[in-house]
Amino acid sequence: MGKPKAVVNVHDCLSCGGCVSVCPVDAIIMKNKVAFVHSEKCTSCELCVNTCPVGAISMED
């Protein structure tokens, strides 16, 4: 079992890109107008989770 990784709820994402800007390892991109996390790059720092203005990112196993 690895650490939980950031996951975007695609129904709630309003595509502002705030998570992309704060991700220290460039693990998040905008794909089909929503944020997408490359989980193999994600370091579980949770910065994006707290940055999302609508709470569309959570940490999941």
Next chain:
Amino acid sequence: MMKYDAIIVGAGPAGSVTARFAAESGAKVLLIDRRPEIGIPVLCGEGISQRVDKWNMLEGSDWIANKMDGAKIYSPDDTMVTLSKEMAGNETGYVVYRDRFDKELARQAGKAGAELLLKTEAVDLIKKKDKIAGVKVNQFGESFEIESDVVVACDGVESKVGKWAGINTTVKPVDLETCFQYTLENVNWPEDYAEFYLGKKRAPGGYVWVFPKGNGEFNVGIGVLASLSSPGKPKALLDQFIDNHPGLKKGSPVRMLTGAVSVAKPVETVRDNVLLVGDAARHADSITGGGLTTSLEGGKIAGEVIGDAVEQQTFDKEFLESYEKRWKQVFGQKLLRNYVVKEIMLDMDDKTLNMLADSLKDYKFEEFSTLSLVKALVLKHPTLLMKLKPLMKLSEKSKENK
């Protein structure tokens, strides 16, 4: 193979103005945007300084929603400080329709000779012998390369172009405002002042803005410092603010938007064959989060420098550095000063902000002098003197520099 003097990535205000002035200086310019429509979605509070009038970059007036008489700033306990047009006009003069505003700037770029491509997303830079030589793009499922001598990053706060060129453009949460906003209709509230509401409970590390667009339409939004935020906090706090606001609570939302604004120090903005302009360059003001004026001023400089580079056929960092020198002359000092002021204000508790507002509420800004301001501040609340020391030091320092 297509070949341009300059490819500008992102047709927001910074990109369109850069494209326009580069084309006007004789460069062959391509302006690309990943969106199908310029100006949509609107990622902004839609306020801009009336200084824009002097620059003659926009024709007509259909991009103007409303003209402000000034700004009202509410402290955490709702003590109000009114700034007249003369005092506030530098930051909040017009409320605009950002979609029309952006389209007008793009129209001007096209009129000057720049080519525009929509639905065209930059996915990487072309490198030839370690030199940046253009952009790889995706367009309707097709991938292809477009060559150019200069690539300009106008791709916003989450800039990828800057990163590909080797510049660290990641923003720390302590330097990022996470924003949420509504456009509300049917609002019955005065429409002659822009309003700002401060307070750690209301908007930690940021503020709530209430910008009247006229005829009962308002742009109402919140910025929260990302390091002080939690999942969904900006939306929850703004909803709460609107529910408790006598004028706004009956408004009908017709648009909901999120955004991110950097309140950081500028990054390096020049590399061989590459320039960064606007939000990509971290050119937003750290106090207000406003980035339109610096995008316009910076874009003009970038465009002119590209024109010079094309004329000389020299595109290395050394030559392009005149862009960085010139934007620093025009607004570099102000950006740095306001970054420091932001840091000082973050340290102030709500009590201090209330005392400040109480001291300033009857102050006549028209008769402004540093001495009279200090008197007004300190006579009423002597303890403010200690709290404001860092700010006064800063103002002395900036005087020495002049």
